[in-house]
Amino acid sequence: MNSSARHGAGAVDTIAVINNAISERMLREAFARDGISLDRVAMISARKLDLPWLDECAIHLAYPAKPRQSLLEQWRFIAFYRQAAALLRSLLAGGRIRRIYMINVENLLTNHLLVMAARHPEIQVSIVVEGIYNFQEILWRNRARWRLAVKPVLAALLGLRWRTPRGHLSGAFEPEIDRVVSFTDIGLKAPAAKVEVIAWEPVTPTVRPDPKCLLVVHTGLWQWTDDASYLHVARSFVDWVRREGFERIIVKHHPHVPPGQLEELLPPHDTWDVRASMEDLAAEIPAAVIAGTCCTALVTVKLLRPDLRCVDVGADFYCDAAYAGDHSVEHLLRGAGVEIVEIGRPAGDGGAA
Structure with a gap:
């Protein structure tokens, strides 16, 4: 199992799922603003990320390889999704989870978290912006047809819940999502009342371009x-x-x-x-x-x-x-x-x- 566990599931009250450098940076900013300590976080990487700080979380389940786009190549990731599904079921059954931070609702794992959040209104759910994706009208029409057909089946096989997203695949408009954390609100596809901007301050160059x-x-x-x-x-x-x-x-x-x-x-x-x-x-x-x-x-x-x-x-x-x-x-x-x-x-x- 490609994961780390520093303190075990008993100390965890926060679940996070990220997939790239943007969502990772937004997550760190949100953690700082919310006062979240890493020893309370169960982290799941939905893409292969070389970020040492992730292993400082109470639990870190790392994505095993670079993603693949074809249906047949998805089978190489089944073991990862089985581990992640078991971890989520265990954490949510414990009744300690109070915050969820995630990238979107088209992923098998994040979609399961969306469904579970509907059953547990005491859990605050935040979308962390992952990139230009959040500023476009990304709907199911932008995805290969096999994905929508296969995902409910895979979710059932893994013991996960699935609910087809109703609009933008980030999930920003789903009622269970409490806020959307972004570096800017320019053109952001999300209800204005949910948006929380954590602006990035300009940096001073160290080399002359x-x-x-x-x-x-x-x-x-x-x-x-x-x-x-x-x-x-x-x-x-x-x-x-x-x-x-x-x-x-x-x-x-x-x-x-x-x-x-x-x-x-x-x-x-x-x-x-x-x-x-x-x-x-x-x-x-x-x-x-x-x-x-x-x-x-x-x-x-x-x-x-x-x-x-x-x-x-x-x-x-x-x-x-x-x-x-x-x-x-x-x-x-x-x-x-x-x-x-x-x-x-x-x-x-x-x-x-």
Whole structure:
């Protein structure tokens, strides 16, 4: 069992489920504001995270590997979900849980917590923002059809409860959710009365950013589009890079998914081979320009480093190609001060490239 237990389940009155650097940072901020001690927390990582502080929790059940997107590959994670399901059943049966912090309600584990919270109104449930996901209209239409069909079955097999989310998959609009903790409320998909903003203070740079250097932050956008659409985004991105005339290009890979075609099309570049998040690296970014496609880091870095130029390439197109015409992300990007480079539609598809 890939987990740690410092004090055992008897001391636990808080359950937390996180999946990335943003939700981890928001969780730490929420813990500090709420006066939560780690020796009272049962932590479940819903993605593979290299964060030593998680092991300081009373219990930490760690995700075993990088996530997979196909149905067949989900079976490698069954053992993890069995362990997590048993842990949740044990904790909730003990009657000591008073707070739950979680990322969304589309995960098998978090959905079970939502259902159980409906039965235990004494438990306060907080959603911690995990990224750009919380600022878009992410509904079941944005997920592979097999997920909605399989999840109720898997939940039953694991001894978990399942309730199909009624709207936004973050769960912000579910009645059992008491609050949504975020770094900003610009375009946030959540009832205003539930939103609690814990703003991030700008950081002082420790290195002088090079105005002729570009940092490319890779994303998993290619997972949500067809190949032709993503190729149009990638080619347009490279065209913009060449027009800007950067003398040095650095790329930072996504922590969970490979970069897609963009990596192959980019001019010669270096890799920033670090495990830390862009938010943790904000003070030491060597480039004066950061660019990506549908990337939370463009927003968070702009908030932490207002002196940097942050650029999103292709929102006018990928919002249609990947997100069923939902352009909500553009409101967040512009509201945070991120520049949007429009790319139009590909040639021969009803518009100019």
